[in-house]
Amino acid sequence: MALLQIAEPDASPAPHERKRAIGIDLGTTNSLVATVRHGLAVVLPDVDGRPLVPSIVRYGEEGVSTGYAAMAKQALDPHNTIVSAKRLMGRGLADLDDERRFPYRFVDAPGMVRIGTRAGVKSPVEISADLLRALRERGEASLGGTIDGAVVTVPAYFDEAQRQATKDAARLAGLPILRLLNEPTAAAIAYGLDNAAEGVYAVYDLGGGTFDISILRLAKGVFEVLATSGDTALGGDDFDHRVFCWIIEASKLPPPSAADARLLLVKARVAKEQLTLHDEIPIVARLADGTPVDLVLTRATLTEITANLVAKTLLPVKRALRDAKLAASDVKGVVLVGGATRMPQVRRAVAEFFGQPPLTNLDPDEVVALGAAIQANKLVGNREDDDWLLLDVTPLSLGLETMGGLVEKVVPRNSTIPVARAQEFTTFKDGQSAMAIHVVQGEREKVVDCRSLARFELRGIPPMAAGAARVRVTFAVDADGLLEVSAREEASGVAAQVTVKPSYGLTDGEIARMLQDSFAHAADDMRARALAEEQVEADRIMEATTSALAADGDLVAADERARIDEALATVARLRAGSDHAALRAANATLNRITEPFAARRMDRGVKRVLTGRRVDALSD
Amino acid sequence: MIDFSRNHFALFGLPERFAIDAPALDAAYRRLQAEVHPDRHAADTDAERRVALQSSARLNEAYGALKTPLTRAQYLLALHAVDAIDERDTSLDLDFLERQLARREAADAANVAADVDALDALHAEALAEVRALEATLARDLDRDGADFAAARPRVRELAFLVRLADSLDAMIAAHD
Numbered sequence: 001m002a003l004l005q006i007a008e009p010d011a012s013p014a015p016h017e018r019k020r021a022i023g024i025d026l027g028t029t030n031s032l033v034a035t036v037r038h039g040l041a042v043v044l045p046d047v048d049g050r051p052l053v054p055s056i057v058r059y060g061e062e063g064v065s066t067g068y069a070a071m072a073k074q075a076l077d078p079h080n081t082i083v084s085a086k087r088l089m090g091r092g093l094a095d096l097d098d099e100r101r102f103p104y105r106f107v108d109a110p111g112m113v114r115i116g117t118r119a120g121v122k123s124p125v126e127i128s129a130d131l132l133r134a135l136r137e138r139g140e141a142s143l144g145g146t147i148d149g150a151v152v153t154v155p156a157y158f159d160e161a162q163r164q165a166t167k168d169a170a171r172l173a174g175l176p177i178l179r180l181l182n183e184p185t186a187a188a189i190a191y192g193l194d195n196a197a198e199g200v201y202a203v204y205d206l207g208g209g210t211f212d213i214s215i216l217r218l219a220k221g222v223f224e225v226l227a228t229s230g231d232t233a234l235g236g237d238d239f240d241h242r243v244f245c246w247i248i249e250a251s252k253l254p255p256p257s258a259a260d261a262r263l264l265l266v267k268a269r270v271a272k273e274q275l276t277l278h279d280e281i282p283i284v285a286r287l288a289d290g291t292p293v294d295l296v297l298t299r300a301t302l303t304e305i306t307a308n309l310v311a312k313t314l315l316p317v318k319r320a321l322r323d324a325k326l327a328a329s330d331v332k333g334v335v336l337v338g339g340a341t342r343m344p345q346v347r348r349a350v351a352e353f354f355g356q357p358p359l360t361n362l363d364p365d366e367v368v369a370l371g372a373a374i375q376a377n378k379l380v381g382n383r384e385d386d387d388w389l390l391l392d393v394t395p396l397s398l399g400l401e402t403m404g405g406l407v408e409k410v411v412p413r414n415s416t417i418p419v420a421r422a423q424e425f426t427t428f429k430d431g432q433s434a435m436a437i438h439v440v441q442g443e444r445e446k447v448v449d450c451r452s453l454a455r456f457e458l459r460g461i462p463p464m465a466a467g468a469a470r471v472r473v474t475f476a477v478d479a480d481g482l483l484e485v486s487a488r489e490e491a492s493g494v495a496a497q498v499t500v501k502p503s504y505g506l507t508d509g510e511i512a513r514m515l516q517d518s519f520a521h522a523a524d525d526m527r528a529r530a531l532a533e534e535q536v537e538a539d540r541i542m543e544a545t546t547s548a549l550a551a552d553g554d555l556v557a558a559d560e561r562a563r564i565d566e567a568l569a570t571v572a573r574l575r576a577g578s579d580h581a582a583l584r585a586a587n588a589t590l591n592r593i594t595e596p597f598a599a600r601r602m603d604r605g606v607k608r609v610l611t612g613r614r615v616d617a618l619s620d
Numbered sequence: 621m622i623d624f625s626r627n628h629f630a631l632f633g634l635p636e637r638f639a640i641d642a643p644a645l646d647a648a649y650r651r652l653q654a655e656v657h658p659d660r661h662a663a664d665t666d667a668e669r670r671v672a673l674q675s676s677a678r679l680n681e682a683y684g685a686l687k688t689p690l691t692r693a694q695y696l697l698a699l700h701a702v703d704a705i706d707e708r709d710t711s712l713d714l715d716f717l718e719r720q721l722a723r724r725e726a727a728d729a730a731n732v733a734a735d736v737d738a739l740d741a742l743h744a745e746a747l748a749e750v751r752a753l754e755a756t757l758a759r760d761l762d763r764d765g766a767d768f769a770a771a772r773p774r775v776r777e778l779a780f781l782v783r784l785a786d787s788l789d790a791m792i793a794a795h796d
Contacts, residue, residue, distance in 0.1 A: 016682070219650065220647065220651075221654070222654060224650075284667040366796070381662075381663050388660065389657055389660070391657070416683075416684070418658065418680065420674070420678075421681075480656070565653075
């Protein structure tokens, strides 16, 4: 490609000139921006030396403010001060079962929810873009010029809609986005390169509201994500809540008012954080009615009341290891991400499970941004001595709806991306001219239990007998994890395609529930699948028998007809029930009884064709 | 840029054999991905980036097919025009089928009784049979003048056993 570079001198900078690249950790609570300087990844602080930017945007009378400035006015102007816009990315109003928890003026809109502010109606994408713009400006001020490339991180469990919304926000903020990067993967990059290690690594990411685990293999400069799992309804906030409940119980308080509850939750969080450094901590407060709270919480008690939360994080860890076909002892190092991993009981549990102390030489709040900066530096084309590549995976299975409301998985979860997979389907009825393609995401067997991503139709299939058309449906997931689906009838070449931009995606709770359900309901699903398959078969046989009787009913004697009708009625009755074994037996009976009839029809068909030939031959 | 006309084995510079040099496969996969992956072409033209995307996806497909013995066996048979998993022909050796049905029943019973030890034992048994079948396949498929069509029933049995082992694994995990 040397010629190309000569033709486009602007595209290739002078050898000594470095491009300006930044990595952004766009967090729910806090965001960070980092860059690689003199071969080292560093977080860029503000003028006061603070590395974190609270993920808050305020639309004030005097204009837009972000971070600490917006946070200062939060209590005074709650309607116009937007906190945690990340939770709203790619979400419809219907997805927010807890919308009243937010003090915003929500406006329902097709696709994604909007918020009415002083500056007009804003979408979460625009709000995130305002935050990203502030981060971009911090990067530009620090690097002394416009940014050439940026990498923005997303949770591994973000679905299509959330990824697309994040990418849109970056574009809106004027960021030249090179890649969306999964947060745990970013952390592994930050550690892997710092420690110049080879082998299998686990990234244990306990954030404020979610838990993620990723298993990666680093070999010969290639990072390969082997498996990823998590619990999107488990985080540091749950630990605060346990302490809060303990305060109420230990002080024998009645259910607190909203204001008292907020006060005690803050006390609980502070106590939890202090216990990382101290063995015990006093909790002192005075409630609105004057009731005093005066307790001492020890680290031992904290460990005891949060033990089942810590244990809960180990379930997805085991699942991810199983998906990767590895044992805990195969893991060479464990990387901790998220402020909640500072808790000693969490570190101890991780150490016990993996049989080694976790790696802690990087700040768990900064490690994701550092990894993003390293990848941005790489993608923008700044040559460093180390040479490495990242191979990531799809977090959830992608599939299609098939007959009977079942899911045919086309791209299983934890497939390395980019990936292209094709599956062939056929028509169900004679002369069927269109096929509906319904794309879903999730682990369950039935469509209703998965997330609908997109629907489109393949039209113009030429008339053919049932089962003769060959419709090839191709799923292509690019390196950002974004999906495109196309369908094509092979004989006629009729084609249709859709880039999956769903109107809205899964709520975090939904992903957690879907994943947990898929494991809890494996047996139910198998039964449901067996039943649905038999129902499809029943429909097929009944349809075929009925139309055959209509066409060639004269080939059937009266007593034979009575037997067929009886078998048909049995199938129809069991079709409505839930006993798949009985339905299977009935299907088989109907099949057997109609066999002689089918043979006679075949004979007649052959005779017809031969007769036709002769006529054709004569007319030639 | 990779040669899309080559088969999976040729793509990685490996001989067309069932018994495979796994470290060589891993190394070849990583080396090729390091060349063609879209991340290596982030600053290239749209057309070059599309080629990178397709090449990388092709490598993932080929690597996925060769990585596990079952998919590798199916692919080898397919190269010799034998469709191992033909939906229209679901015949299996009757003895084999009876043994597996008995095993399925034992697994379901142990699962209902939450007898993890019994599930573990069945799992180990299934895995041992998987290994034995793989050894048989290596012997049958890798010899000169191998009869690929004749190996078809073994591949189908392997598919059956791998599925059984997977579902036992899932049952054991559910009792964790």
